[in-house]
Amino acid sequence: METFLELFDLLFFRNALLAALLASVSCGIIGTSIVSRRMVFISGGITHASFGGIGIGYFFGFSPIVGAIFFGVLSALGIEYMSKKTEVREDSVIAILWSLGMATGIIFVFLTPGYSANLMSYLFGNILTVSQLNLRLLLALSLLVIVVFSLFFKTILFVAFDENFARAIRLPVDAINYLLITLVALTIVLNIRVAGIILVLSLLTIPQTIANLFTHNFKTMIFLSILTGMIGSFAGLLLSWFFDIPSGATIIFFLVLIYLLARIVLQIRISLKIKRQINTEHETPKTIL
Amino acid sequence: MEKLVELQQVTAGYADEVVLRNINFTVHEHDFIGMIGPNGGGKTTLVNVILGIIKPMSGSIIFHPESSDRRRRFIGYLPQVSRTDKKFPISVRDVVLSGLATGQRFMNHSSASDNERVQQVLAQMGIEPLANKNIGELSGGQLQRVFLCRAIIAQPRLLILDEPNTFVDNKFENDLYLILRELNKTMAILMVSHDVGTITYYVKSIACVNKTLHYHASNIISQEQLASYNCPIQIITHGDVPHTVLRTHQH
Numbered sequence: 001m002e003t004f005l006e007l008f009d010l011l012f013f014r015n016a017l018l019a020a021l022l023a024s025v026s027c028g029i030i031g032t033s034i035v036s037r038r039m040v041f042i043s044g045g046i047t048h049a050s051f052g053g054i055g056i057g058y059f060f061g062f063s064p065i066v067g068a069i070f071f072g073v074l075s076a077l078g079i080e081y082m083s084k085k086t087e088v089r090e091d092s093v094i095a096i097l098w099s100l101g102m103a104t105g106i107i108f109v110f111l112t113p114g115y116s117a118n119l120m121s122y123l124f125g126n127i128l129t130v131s132q133l134n135l136r137l138l139l140a141l142s143l144l145v146i147v148v149f150s151l152f153f154k155t156i157l158f159v160a161f162d163e164n165f166a167r168a169i170r171l172p173v174d175a176i177n178y179l180l181i182t183l184v185a186l187t188i189v190l191n192i193r194v195a196g197i198i199l200v201l202s203l204l205t206i207p208q209t210i211a212n213l214f215t216h217n218f219k220t221m222i223f224l225s226i227l228t229g230m231i232g233s234f235a236g237l238l239l240s241w242f243f244d245i246p247s248g249a250t251i252i253f254f255l256v257l258i259y260l261l262a263r264i265v266l267q268i269r270i271s272l273k274i275k276r277q278i279n280t281e282h283e284t285p286k287t288i289l
Numbered sequence: 290m291e292k293l294v295e296l297q298q299v300t301a302g303y304a305d306e307v308v309l310r311n312i313n314f315t316v317h318e319h320d321f322i323g324m325i326g327p328n329g330g331g332k333t334t335l336v337n338v339i340l341g342i343i344k345p346m347s348g349s350i351i352f353h354p355e356s357s358d359r360r361r362r363f364i365g366y367l368p369q370v371s372r373t374d375k376k377f378p379i380s381v382r383d384v385v386l387s388g389l390a391t392g393q394r395f396m397n398h399s400s401a402s403d404n405e406r407v408q409q410v411l412a413q414m415g416i417e418p419l420a421n422k423n424i425g426e427l428s429g430g431q432l433q434r435v436f437l438c439r440a441i442i443a444q445p446r447l448l449i450l451d452e453p454n455t456f457v458d459n460k461f462e463n464d465l466y467l468i469l470r471e472l473n474k475t476m477a478i479l480m481v482s483h484d485v486g487t488i489t490y491y492v493k494s495i496a497c498v499n500k501t502l503h504y505h506a507s508n509i510i511s512q513e514q515l516a517s518y519n520c521p522i523q524i525i526t527h528g529d530v531p532h533t534v535l536r537t538h539q540h
Contacts, residue, residue, distance in 0.1 A: 036377055154398065158387040161379050165439070168340040168366040170392040216378045216423035 024229030031204035049101030055108030125196030125248030323492035365445030
C-alpha cells in the first residue's frame with residue numbers, strides 16, 4: 001500500500017495520470033463522433049499519415065509532434081475534400097494517404113543518423129515519458145473540444161445523423177465537417193504519446209463500443225465513453241507500472257477486458273429477462289389474451 | 290396561382306456525367322405533383338437541385354420566398370429512408386427536432402417551445418409514444434412517420450418527398466396519402482415515386498423525369514401521351530385491375 005501511495009509522489013507518474021485522464025476526455029468526445037459516423041477507417045488513415053510528420057521532424061531536428069500535427073491535419077482536410085468529389089473512391093484515397101505517410105516516415109527515420117529508441121514510443125506509445133509541452137497541448141485540446149461541442153452540440157448531431165437533410169435545411173454542413181475532421185486529427189496526433197500510432201485508434205473506439213452497449217443516446221455515450229476511458233487508462237497505467245510492461249498496450253488490454261465483461265453481464269441480464277418473461281406467462285396464462 | 294420554385298433551362302449532373310438536360314419546371318402553391326420516371330432517370334438529382342444540395346451546371350433556379358411567412362420554412366424534405374444509418378445513436382425526439390434547425394441559429398439546446406412543437410407534430414402523426422425511442426428500434430413505417438414529422442415541423446411551403454412509399458406496408462401507404470392530402474391544404478407537395486400505380490390516384494399533376502422532364506397538368510396520362518412523350522415508365526398492375534394509371538376517372 002505504501003508503494004502504491006508513493007507512486008503518486010513521482011512527478012512522471014502524476015504527469016502520466018494527468019495525460020491519461022485528459023486523453024479520456026478528448027478521445028471520449030471525438031471517438032463518439034467517429035464511431036457514430038463510421039469514420040474509423042478515415043481515422044486510421046489520419047493516424048498513420050501523421051507518421052510522415054514524425055519522421056520529418058526527426059530528420060530536420062524539430063519536435064516530431066509538431067510534424068505529426070501538420071501531417072495529420074493536412075491529410076484529414078485532404079480526405080474530407082476528396083470525399084466530396086464523387087469521382088474518387090474515398091477508401092482508396094485513405095489507403096494511399098495511409099501508406100504514403102508511413103513510407104515518408106520510414107524513409108526519413110532511416111536517413112536520420114543513429115538509432116532512435118525514442119521512435120518506438122511513437123509507434124507503441126509511452127505515457128510515462130509524456131512531456132510538459134504534450135500535457136499542455138492535451139489540456140488545450142480537451143478544452144477546445146469541450147467548447148466546440150457545448151456550443152454546437154445539436155448542429156453537430158444533426159449533421160452527423162443526416163448530412164443530406166442538414167444540407168437541405170441550409171445547416172453549415174461543410175464548415176462542421178471540416179471543423180470535426182480537424183479535431184479528429186488533433187485528437188489522434190496528441191494522443192499518440194499515450195498509446196502510440198498503432199494503438200491510438202482503440203482509445204477512440206473501445207470506450208465508445210462499451211458505452212454503446214448500455215446507451216443509444218449520443219450525449220450519454222460521450223459521458224460513458226469518457227468514464228470508461230478514465231477507468232481503463234487509470235487501471236492500465238497502474239498495472240503497467242506494477243508488472244513493468246508497456247503502458248499503452250496495458251491500457252488497451254484492460255479496456256478490451258472491460259468490453260468482454262460488459263458483454264457477458266449484458267448477455268446474462270438479457271437471458272434472465274427472457275426467462276422471467278417466460279415464467280410470468282406460465283403463472284398467469286389467462287391475463288395474456 | 291403563386292409560383293414557389295422555378296427551374297429555367299436547368300442542366301445538372303455529377304462530375305463528368307450529365308443526368309438532366311434543359312429542365313423547365315415550375316412548382317406553384319397548392320400543387321400536388323407526382324414525379325415518376327425510371328431508375329437513373331434523374332428524379333433524385335432533380336430533387337437535389339431544388340433542395341440546393343447540388344448546383345446546376347447551367348440554367349437557373351429561382352425561389353419565390355418574397356410573400357412567404359417568415360416563421361415558415363421554405364422547403365421541407367423527406368429523404369429516402371434506405372440511406373439512414375439505423376445504428377446511429379439518436380432519439381426520435383432529436384430527429385424531429387432537427388427539422389427546426391436553421392443555419393442562422395446554431396442549436397446547442399432546444400427551447401421549451403421547440404419541445405412543445407415536437408410533441409405536437411408527433412401527436413399529429415400518432416407516434417407520441419415513440420418520442421424517447423432510439424431510431425434503431427423503429428419499423429420502416431414508423432421511421433417514415435418520424436421523417437415526415439421532421440419534414441413538416443417547420444411548416445414548409447413546399448414539401449418534397451423522395452420515395453416515401455418504399456419499405457412501408459400498405460396500411461401506412463394509405464395513411465400517408467390521407468395525411469398528405471390534409472397537408473396539401475397548407476403546402477405544395479412534390480412526391481417522387483417509383484410506384485406509378487398508386488401515386489397517380491392521389492396527386493393533382495404528374496412530372497415525368499427521364500433525362501428531360503414532361504409535365505402533365507392532370508393526374509391522368511393516356512397511352513398515347515406516354516408514347517408521344519417517349520416516357521418509358523413501367524405500369525404496375527394490381528391483380529385484376531390492370532394499368533390503374535391509364536384508366537380515366539372522374540373527380
